[in-house]
Amino acid sequence: MSAALRTHNLSVQYGPEVTLTYPDLNLKAGEMLAITGPSGTGKTTLLHLLAGLLRPASGEVHYGTLNLAAASETAREGFRRRNVGYVFQDFHLMQGLSALENVELGLRVAGANQPHLRAQETLKCLDLGHRLNHRPGQLSTGERQRVAVARAVAHRPGLLLVDEPTAHLDRNRAGAALNLLLDAAAELGATLIVVTHDPLVADALPARLELGQEMAVVGV
Numbered sequence: 525m526s527a528a529l530r531t532h533n534l535s536v537q538y539g540p541e542v543t544l545t546y547p548d549l550n551l552k553a554g555e556m557l558a559i560t561g562p563s564g565t566g567k568t569t570l571l572h573l574l575a576g577l578l579r580p581a582s583g584e585v586h587y588g589t590l591n592l593a594a595a596s597e598t599a600r601e602g603f604r605r606r607n608v609g610y611v612f613q614d615f616h617l618m619q620g621l622s623a624l625e626n627v628e629l630g631l632r633v634a635g636a637n638q639p640h641l642r643a644q645e646t647l648k649c650l651d652l653g654h655r656l657n658h659r660p661g662q663l664s665t666g667e668r669q670r671v672a673v674a675r676a677v678a679h680r681p682g683l684l685l686v687d688e689p690t691a692h693l694d695r696n697r698a699g700a701a702l703n704l705l706l707d708a709a710a711e712l713g714a715t716l717i718v719v720t721h722d723p724l725v726a727d728a729l730p731a732r733l734e735l736g737q738e739m740a741v742v743g744v
């Protein structure tokens with residue numbers, strides 16, 4: 525289920541040298557946001573905070589009634605399994621498993637019913653019906669990305685977090701990847717947050733958070 529997402533006073537400390545501070549976010553359920561900004565400004569770290577993969581040094585991350593930043597590790601893990609679909613920049617597919625097994629494993633972890641059937645259906649919806657038994661090493665980059673998207677959306681999360689979806693793609697494929705994400709988020713009614721350097725992607729999303737010296741929030 526999609527819910528409002530709100531952050532307050534977030535900061536992260538990596539050792540003594542790196543402190544990242546973030547402007548507050550306030551997104552309604554189903555909103556779509558691009559996170560942009562120069563390398564090293566903390567875009568991926570923010571996605572990790574929003575996914576509950578990382579606990580902040582200070583601040584709050586509210587998803588509906590849950591404050592992820594204060595929740596126990598068990599509660600955060602449960603939240604991730606049920607509510608978060610995450611597409612990593614390098615996809616993070618299991619190399620020894622087929623496309624079908626990768627998606628099915630994600631569904632099993634999320635505790636979904638009929639994981640085999642649902643994995644098949646999701647891959648077919650993403651035009652991968654002819655690649656179910658291929659392993660990641662036997663797929664093109666675009667196909668691997670579609671498997672990663674299938675794994676992220678198959679359990680119907682309310683929050684879809686995507687890191688650099690067009691980094692490895694030519695312009696045609698970048699457009700297709702963007703449409704895939706927009707369609708998937710719209711179909712789920714999910715809140716979509718995409719980290720990107722690509723103006724094609726950033727301009728297609730209605731709101732933008734630009735991280736940088738000014739930490740300006742534009743269009744939210």
Ligand SMILES: Nc1ncnc2c1ncn2[C@@H]1O[C@H](COP(=O)(O)OP(=O)(O)OP(=O)(O)O)[C@@H](O)[C@H]1O
Pocket residue numbers: 538539542544561562563564565566567568569570
């Ligand atoms: N696990 C870590 N340990 C120590 N420092 C880290 C760690 N992860 C990130 N950093 C540092 O935090 C800062 C922000 O990193 P992050 O990857 O979030 O930035 P980014 O904006 O996503 O960068 P890029 O656009 O290059 O992917 C960088 O200075 C990085 O070196």
